[in-house]
Amino acid sequence: MNLNRKDLEPFFTPKSIAVIGASRSPGKIGHEILRNIKLSGYKGEVYPINPNAKEILGFESYKSLDDLETGSVDLAIIVIPATAVENVVQECVRKKVPAAIIISSGFSEIGNKGLEEKIASVARRGGTRIVGPNTFGIFYAKSKMNATFGPNYVLSGKTAFITQSGALGLALMDWTTEEKYGVSSIVSIGNKSDVDDADLVDFFADDNGTSSVLIYMEGLKNGRRFYEASSRAVKKKPIVIIKSGSSKRGAQAASSHTGSIAGEDIIYSTAFKQAGAMRAETMTQAFDWIQAINENPVPLGENIVIVTNGGGIGVLATDKCEQLGLKLIEIPDSLKEQIRPLIPGFGSVRNPVDMTANADDEIYSKVVTALFNGDDVHGIIALFCQTADIDPILVAHSLLSSKNQYGNTRPITAAFIGGRQAQAAYSRMIERKFAAYPTAERAVDGMYALITRYRQLQREYGK
C-alpha cells in the first residue's frame, strides 16, 4: 500500500546531511539553512560543501561531495545556481545519496522546464529522490531538523504542513509558532519534479508524530495518484486542503507562478470530496478545522448542543450550524429537568442553552457535566461573551477541566468574545490544547470539521 514511505525516510530522518553550497556569509541561503540545522538540535552528521572553506559554523567543510565516502550522505541539500545543479545531482547519484532537496530556483517556475525534467530524470534513473526544485526546505520535528531557510524556531505539534508556495509557507511557519499551532513537519514541495503531494500523503499517513495533514496546493500533475494516496490516508488521519487557483484568473496566475497546471477546479473539488479530504475555503478555515481535529476526539455521533451566556451569540451560532448542516438536537425532557435548576429562571433550557449573563465558571461546569452525563449529547459548542462580573479565565479553566473529564470521547469547541480578558482566556486555552476561537462562527466551524470526520469514518467503517 505504501510503496514510498521507505524512499522518503532520508528526507525526514537522515543520519547525515550535506549542504551543497553552504556559505560563510550570514544572510545567504546556504548559510541560513546550515545555521537552522545547527540551531534546531539535529543530531546526525552535517557536511557543509564549499570549495573555498575549511569550516563553516563549526562544521568541517568539504570541497565537493566527492570528498565524502560513498553512502555516507543520506540527504543532500542543494543551494547553488540552477545551471550547476545537474552536475551536483549526478554526483549525488554517484555517491548513492538517496534524497536531495533542491532549494535552487530558476526552473519550470520561470519556464525552464527542460532543465528541470533533465535533472529529475538523471535522479530517477540513479535512485536519488528529489524534493523541489524551488523550495525552502523541510522541517521535521521528531528529528529536530530544521533544514529550511525560514524561521529558526518552529513550534512542534501534530500537523504535517505541505506547501506549494514558498513565500506563503515561510510566512505561515512564523505564524504557526506565534499562534501556538504546532507542526510535526513542514515540507516546501516546490516544483514537484519528483516527490509530490501523493508521496508525502503516503508518508505522513504512517508517520507516528503526525495526526493531521494540511496541504496548500496550486495544482497537481497526477491527480489520480493523489486521489488514491489521499483515499488511503484519510482512513488513518484527516487531510485538509487549501487549493488555490479556483478562479479563472487565479488559475492563470498559479500557472505563471509555479508552472503547474491548475486544471478545472470542479474536478479537484469532486476528487477531494470522494477521497474524503476536506477542502477549506480560506487559510483561517483550514487552521480552524485542523485545530478542532487535533485537540479533540472524533465524536461518537452527530448530536450537538450549544451552551452560551449570551442569547444573541447563541442565535448566530445556531444560524451557522444550520448553514453547515450540523444537528442541534432537541434536548430530552429529562435532561432539561437536570439543567433547569442550574441556570437562572429567565434562561433557556432549549438548544442553544442560554445560561444568561450570570453564568460563571461553576454554571458552565455543571451544565456541561449534565449534558455529557449520558449518551444523548456527542459534542458541545461553548460560547462566552465577556461581561463585567465574570472572569473569562475562570470560565476557560472550567472548560479545560470539562475537557479533561470528557475529552477522550466528547469534543468541545469554544468561543471567547470580548476584549483583553477574553483574549487572554482564549490564548490560555489554545496553549493548553483546547480548540478555542475568537468568534462563535469559528467555534461552530471547528465542530463542523469534527462532524465531517465522524461522517468520513462512518462511511469507511460504520455499518
Add this chain to the structure above:
Amino acid sequence: MNLNRKDLEPFFTPKSIAVIGASRSPGKIGHEILRNIKLSGYKGEVYPINPNAKEILGFESYKSLDDLETGSVDLAIIVIPATAVENVVQECVRKKVPAAIIISSGFSEIGNKGLEEKIASVARRGGTRIVGPNTFGIFYAKSKMNATFGPNYVLSGKTAFITQSGALGLALMDWTTEEKYGVSSIVSIGNKSDVDDADLVDFFADDNGTSSVLIYMEGLKNGRRFYEASSRAVKKKPIVIIKSGSSKRGAQAASSHTGSIAGEDIIYSTAFKQAGAMRAETMTQAFDWIQAINENPVPLGENIVIVTNGGGIGVLATDKCEQLGLKLIEIPDSLKEQIRPLIPGFGSVRNPVDMTANADDEIYSKVVTALFNGDDVHGIIALFCQTADIDPILVAHSLLSSKNQYGNTRPITAAFIGGRQAQAAYSRMIERKFAAYPTAERAVDGMYALITRYRQLQREYGK
C-alpha cells in the same frame, strides 16, 4: 425627511442625566452606570435618584424625580425592578423628561409583553421617548458620555454600533477597544418598545461624528420603516448589518431571546439589498467591511490591482476577488513597462503583480506609485508574506505613506501574513487608520466593501 433626529438628541447630547436606581454598592448596575458616566468625562449635570442616599460617587443624590425641577432632566436612566418602572415613567412624563433609557429587564424578553406595551404607551402619550427596556445603555463619544454598565473605557472612532443583543454588545465594546476599532456611539437597543433601528439610522445618518453604521439585529417589528430609513441613510453613509436568526432554529432561539419576530430571512436579505445596506455573514466580516470603509475613500471606479511579494497568496487573493465579483484589470502595456524595471526579472507584471520575495519597502512604494500615477487603477490590494530579509514594519510604513499620498481618492487595503513581526506591522497600520488584515482573503473582502459602496453611490448619483 428626518423627523426623528430632534427627538433623539437628548439620548446622545443631554444637558443633564438622572440615574433612577443609582446605588452606592459597587458591582450593582445602578452603581456601575453612574460610575461610567462620571469616569467618561461627561460635562452635564448628573442626578442620582435613590430614596436612601444623600450623595453617591460625589454627586448630590435625590429621593425621587419629583425633587427635581420640571424640565431639568434631559435623560432619565432607569435601573429599578420591572414592576416599579411604570410609575417612574409616569414621573418622567410629569417632569417633562424627553428621553429615558430603561435598563431594567423582565419584559417582553421573558414573555411579559403587556407590561412593556403599557409603559411604552404611557411614554408615547406623555412625550417621553424610550430606549429599551432590557438594554445596557448608550455610549456617545462626542458627549464623552458612557451611560452603560459595560467597560469604562471605549475607544472613540467613526462607527455607530447598534446592538439588539446585550451580552454580545458588551463583549464587543471590550473587543473594539482592544482591537483598535473605534466607535462614535454604541446603542444597546434592547426590546425596542419605542426607539428602534429605523429611528437610530435616521439619527446617525445626520450625525457628524459618525461615518458608518453597524447593526446587530435579530428582528424588526416594522420592516417598512427600517427599509425607508436605511434607503435614505445609505445616500450619506454606509450601513452594515449582521442579521441573526437566518436559520429556522436560529429564528426560534431569537424569538425566545428578545421576544422579537425573526420573520422570513429572505425578506430581510432582499429588503437590505434594495435599501443599499450591506448584510455581513459573520461578525468578522462586518468589522472588516467597516474598517475598510472607515479608513478609505469611496473609489472612483472598479479597477483593482493586487500587488504581492508571494505568488501563492496572490493566487488566493485572485480567487477571492473573482468569487466576490471584483474586477482585476489587465494592466495596460505602458504601465507594465513602468513596473517591469522596478521588480526582479522572475516576477510578474500581470495582475496580480508578483514583486517576488525580494520586494522591500522601496519596491512596494515604487510599484504602488507607478500604479496610481495615472487614472487606470482605482484601488490596490497589497499583500505581504513575512520573509527572513524584509522588515514588515518598513513595508507597513511604505504603505502608510502611499496612503498619505493617494488616500484621498484611491483606497488601499493590505494583508500582512506571518508571525510576531508581521503582526506588529499589521497592528501598527490599524493604529494609524489603515485597513490592514491578517489574511489575504480579508483584505480582498475589505476592498469588496469599498467597491460595493462605489456601486451603491453610482446607482444613486451616477450619470
